[in-house]
Amino acid sequence: MSLAGRILEGDLRAAARLMRDLDDGFRSAADEMKQLFPRTGRAFILGITGPPGAGKSTLVDQLTAAYRRRGNTVGVVAIDPTSPFTGGAILGDRIRMNRHADDAGVFIRSLATRGHMGGLSRSTGDVVNVMDAMGMDVVIIETVGVGQDEIDIVRMAHTTVVVSVPGLGDDIQAIKAGVLEIGDLFIVNKADRDGAERTARELAAMLEMKQTKPGDWQPKVLMTEASRNCGIEEMVEEIGNHRRHLVESGALERICEERSVRHFMDLLKERLFAEVYGHIRVNGRFREIVEEMTSRRTDPYSAVERVIAERFAAGATPLS
Amino acid sequence: MSLAGRILEGDLRAAARLMRDLDDGFRSAADEMKQLFPRTGRAFILGITGPPGAGKSTLVDQLTAAYRRRGNTVGVVAIDPTSPFTGGAILGDRIRMNRHADDAGVFIRSLATRGHMGGLSRSTGDVVNVMDAMGMDVVIIETVGVGQDEIDIVRMAHTTVVVSVPGLGDDIQAIKAGVLEIGDLFIVNKADRDGAERTARELAAMLEMKQTKPGDWQPKVLMTEASRNCGIEEMVEEIGNHRRHLVESGALERICEERSVRHFMDLLKERLFAEVYGHIRVNGRFREIVEEMTSRRTDPYSAVERVIAERFAAGATPLS
Numbered sequence: 001m002s003l004a005g006r007i008l009e010g011d012l013r014a015a016a017r018l019m020r021d022l023d024d025g026f027r028s029a030a031d032e033m034k035q036l037f038p039r040t041g042r043a044f045i046l047g048i049t050g051p052p053g054a055g056k057s058t059l060v061d062q063l064t065a066a067y068r069r070r071g072n073t074v075g076v077v078a079i080d081p082t083s084p085f086t087g088g089a090i091l092g093d094r095i096r097m098n099r100h101a102d103d104a105g106v107f108i109r110s111l112a113t114r115g116h117m118g119g120l121s122r123s124t125g126d127v128v129n130v131m132d133a134m135g136m137d138v139v140i141i142e143t144v145g146v147g148q149d150e151i152d153i154v155r156m157a158h159t160t161v162v163v164s165v166p167g168l169g170d171d172i173q174a175i176k177a178g179v180l181e182i183g184d185l186f187i188v189n190k191a192d193r194d195g196a197e198r199t200a201r202e203l204a205a206m207l208e209m210k211q212t213k214p215g216d217w218q219p220k221v222l223m224t225e226a227s228r229n230c231g232i233e234e235m236v237e238e239i240g241n242h243r244r245h246l247v248e249s250g251a252l253e254r255i256c257e258e259r260s261v262r263h264f265m266d267l268l269k270e271r272l273f274a275e276v277y278g279h280i281r282v283n284g285r286f287r288e289i290v291e292e293m294t295s296r297r298t299d300p301y302s303a304v305e306r307v308i309a310e311r312f313a314a315g316a317t318p319l320s
Numbered sequence: 321m322s323l324a325g326r327i328l329e330g331d332l333r334a335a336a337r338l339m340r341d342l343d344d345g346f347r348s349a350a351d352e353m354k355q356l357f358p359r360t361g362r363a364f365i366l367g368i369t370g371p372p373g374a375g376k377s378t379l380v381d382q383l384t385a386a387y388r389r390r391g392n393t394v395g396v397v398a399i400d401p402t403s404p405f406t407g408g409a410i411l412g413d414r415i416r417m418n419r420h421a422d423d424a425g426v427f428i429r430s431l432a433t434r435g436h437m438g439g440l441s442r443s444t445g446d447v448v449n450v451m452d453a454m455g456m457d458v459v460i461i462e463t464v465g466v467g468q469d470e471i472d473i474v475r476m477a478h479t480t481v482v483v484s485v486p487g488l489g490d491d492i493q494a495i496k497a498g499v500l501e502i503g504d505l506f507i508v509n510k511a512d513r514d515g516a517e518r519t520a521r522e523l524a525a526m527l528e529m530k531q532t533k534p535g536d537w538q539p540k541v542l543m544t545e546a547s548r549n550c551g552i553e554e555m556v557e558e559i560g561n562h563r564r565h566l567v568e569s570g571a572l573e574r575i576c577e578e579r580s581v582r583h584f585m586d587l588l589k590e591r592l593f594a595e596v597y598g599h600i601r602v603n604g605r606f607r608e609i610v611e612e613m614t615s616r617r618t619d620p621y622s623a624v625e626r627v628i629a630e631r632f633a634a635g636a637t638p639l640s
Contacts, residue, residue: 030621037619051372260613264620265597271624272592275632277585293580299357300584301350304591312595312632 004035007134012107015130019109022126025274033126036133041256043075043132043139044243047157049182052144054165055189058226060142061099064106065229066236067138073105075131075139077124079153080110107131121152122266125259128156154182156259158252159242161235163187164203166195180206184219184242187235191223217245276311285310324355327454332427335450339429342446345594353446356453361576363395363452364563367477368462369502374485375509378546380462381419384426385549386556387458393425395451395459397444399473400430427451441472442586445579448476474502476579478572479562481555483507484523486515500526504539504562507555511543537565596631605630 003021006014021029046063048056057078064074100106109127111120124141131139143153154160162183186207188200204221212218220238224231246252280286285307292298323341326334341349366383370376377398384394420426429447431440444461451459463473474480482503506527508520524541532538540558544551566572600606605627612618 030625033621034619037621038616041616257610257614260620261610264609264613264623265593267620267624268596268627269589269593271628272596273585273589275628276588276592289584290577290581293584294577296358296361299354300580300587301353301357303584304587305350307588308591308595 002032002035004032004133007032007036007130008039010134012104012134015107015134016109018130019127022130023123033129036129040129040132043128043136044159045128045132045157046138046140046239047154047160048140048142048163049154049160050144050163050187050189051165054163055226056142056144056163059163059187059189059224059232060140062226062229062232063140063236064100066232068100068103068105070236072137073135074107075128075134075136076106076108077127077131077139077141078108078110079120079124079141079143080112107134107136121156122263122270124153125156125263125266129263151182152262156262158246158255159184159239161185161187161239163189164199165190166193166199180210184217185235185238186219186221187231188221188223189226191225191231192228196223215249217242217249276307279311280307322352322355324352324453327352327356327450328359330454332424332454335427335454336429338450339447342450343443353449356449360449360452363448363456363459364479365448365452365477366458366460366559367474367480368460368483369474369480370464370483370507370509371485372464374483375546376462376464376483379483379507379509379544379552380460382546382549382552383460383556384420386552388420388423388425390556392457393455394427395448395454395456396426396428397447397451397459397461398428398430399440399444399461399463400432427454427456441476442583442590444473445476445583445586471502472582476582478566478575479504479559481505481507481559483509484519485510486513486519500530504537505555505558506539506541507551508541508543509546511545511551512548516543535569537562537569596627599631600627 003014003018007018018029018032022033048060048063050056060076060078064076067074100108109131111123111127128139128141141153141157160182162180162185164186166188186203188196188203190196200221200223207219207221222231222234222238224235226232246255277286280289289298289303289307293300293303321329323334323338327338338349338352342353368376368380368383380396380398384396387394420428429451431443431447448459448461461473461477480502482500482505484506486508506523508516508523510516520541520543527539527541542551542554542558544555546552563572566575597606600609609618609623609627613620613623
C-alpha cells in the first residue's frame with residue numbers, strides 16, 4: 001500500500017516517513033501528497049508565536065493536554081532554532097512534551113529552521129497537510145521570533161496567538177508592534193512576574209488604537225502562567241470564539257484559499273530552482289560560473305541572466 | 321551619468337536610489353550592479369547578531385563611532401523586524417543612530433524583514449555590494465534572531481560577533497548553542513547586570529568543548545556595556561585580530577568566493593520565479609490554477625508540475 005494509503009488508515013510511522021521524504025525532496029513524496037490533498041481541509045490550524053523566552057513550549061504542552069481532555073486529537077509542528085553546524089533542530093522531538101509520548105492522539109514534529117531547500121514555509125505547509133489528512137482535529141504551529149519565514153508560517157494558521165512576557169527590552173517592544181496586526185489573541189505568559197499587568201495593559205492600549213470596522217474581530221489580551229496550568233481553559237475558550245467568528249464571517253474559507261495559493265507559489269519557486277540548478281550542475285555550467293566569478297571575469301547578475309536565457313532557449317523538458 | 325557612475329564618485333543619494341530600485345526589482349538595477357561589481361571586494365564585512373533585547377543597536381552605534389575615530393568610513397545594514405501591516409521596517413533609518421546623521425562617512429540602511437521578493441539575503445547582499453563599491457571601509461550587518469535567513473545573512477560577514485545578555489530564558493540558551501559555531505567573537509553586553517560573569521563563563525565553557533585543530537581561530541568572550549561605551553575598544557581590537565587571522569590563513573578569500581556563489585544562487589531563484597510567475601499571471605494560467613485549487617479539482621503539487629512542464633516545453637525567451 002502507498003504511504004498515503006497507510007497514513008489515511010492512521011499509520012503514524014508512514015506519516016513520519018513521508019515527512020522525511022518531503023524534506024529530502026523525493027519526487028515520490030509529491031505523488032503521495034497529491035493523494036492526501038483531497039482529504040485535507042478539516043483540521044483547525046492554530047499558530048503560536050512570540051519571542052524566545054516567552055514560554056511557548058510549555059504553553060503548547062498545556063494546550064495539547066487541554067484539547068486532549070476535550071477528546072480532540074492534536075498535531076504539533078514546532079519550528080526550532082537550528083544548529084548551523086549539525087543542521088538539526090536544537091530542541092528536537094524527543095525532549096518535547098514527554099508526557100504525550102505514549103498518546104496516539106498526539107503527533108509531534110520538530111522542523112529545524114535550516115535545511116529546507118524550498119523554504120521553511122513550504123515544509124511547514126506539507127507537514128500541516130499530512131497531519132490534517134491523518135485526521136488531527138487541531139494542528140498547532142509553534143514558532144520563535146518574527147523573521148519573514150515565521151510570519152509567513154503564522155499566516156497559514158486560522159487563529160494566531162501572540163505570546164508576550166513581562167520585562168523584555170526595547171526591541172521586543174518593536175517586535176510586539178510588528179506582530180500586533182497578525183494576532184487574533186494575545187497572551188501575557190509568566191503572569192506571576194513583576195510587570196505582567198502593565199504589559200497586558202500596554203498591549204490592550206496598542207490594540208485599541210487599531211482601526212476596526214463593525215463586525216471585525218476584537219483581539220483580547222489574556223494572562224497565563226503555563227507552568228502552573230493557569231489561564232489555559234480561558235485561552236482555549238477564546239480560541240474557540242475566534243474559530244466560530246471565522247466560520248460565521250466566511251473568513252475561514254478565504255484563509256484556506258490563500259494558504260493553497262501560497263503553497264503553490266512556494267513549491268513553484270523550489271521546483272524551478274531545483275530543476276535549473278540541477279541542470280547546470282550536471283552539465284558543468286555551474287563550475288564554470290563559479291570560476292568566472294572568482295576571477296571577477298563575470299558577476300552574479302550577468303551569470304544569472306545568461307543561465308536563464310540558455311535554459312529557456314533550450315526548451316528542454318525538466319530532468320526527471 | 322549612470323547611477324553606478326555617480327555612486328563610484330561618492331553620491332550618497334544615488335546609492336540610496338539604487339538600493340530602492342534593487343528592492344523594487346527593476347531590471348535596470350541589475351545593470352548598475354554589473355558596473356559596480358568589479359569595484360567590490362575591498363570592504364571589511366562585520367556581522368552582529370543576537371537575540372532581541374541584547375542591545376545590538378547601541379553596540380553598533382558605539383562600534384561605528386570607534387571606527388570613525390580610527391578614520392574608517394562605515395556602512396550599516398540593519399535588518400529590522402517588519403510590520404506585517406505596512407510592510408516597512410519598524411525601527412527605520414531615522415531613529416537609528418541620530419548622532420551620525422550629519423557624518424558623510426557613515427551610511428545607514430534599514431532593511432525590513434519582509435517584502436524582499438528574492439529573499440532577505442539577496443537584498444542584504446546587494447546593499448553590502450553597493451556600500452562596498454561606494455568605498456565604505458567597514459560594512460556592519462546587524463540582525464535580530466536566528467532564523468534561516470538571518471544565519472544566511474551572517475554568513476556573508478568576514479567576522480561574526482554574537483551578542484548575548486545575562487538573564488534570558490531557556491530557548492535563549494538553545495539559540496546560544498545554535499550560534500556557537502558561527503561566532504568568531506562573543507560579547508556579553510549589559511555587563512553591569514546580575515549574572516553577566518556567569519553568562520560569560522558558561523559561554524567560554526561551551527566554546528571550550530568545540531573540536532578544534534591547531535591553527536584554528538579561538539573565539540573569545542568579552543564583556544561590554546555599550547550604553548556607557550565600556551569594552552568597545554577591546555572589541556574593536558579583537559575584531560582586528562580575527563581579520564588578520566582571516567587574511568593570513570587564506571580564509572578571507574574562501575569566504576568571499578562563497579559569498580559570490582550564494583549571491584548567484586539567490587538571484588537565480590528570484591529571477592526564475594519572477595519570470596515564470598509573471599508569465600502565468602499575464603496569460604491567465606495563474607487565475608485558472610487558483611480556481612482549480614479552490615474547488616479542489618487540483619492540488620498545489622500537480623499544478624506546479626504542469627506549469628513547469630508547460631513553461632519549459634514552450635522554449636520561449638524570458639519576458640523582458
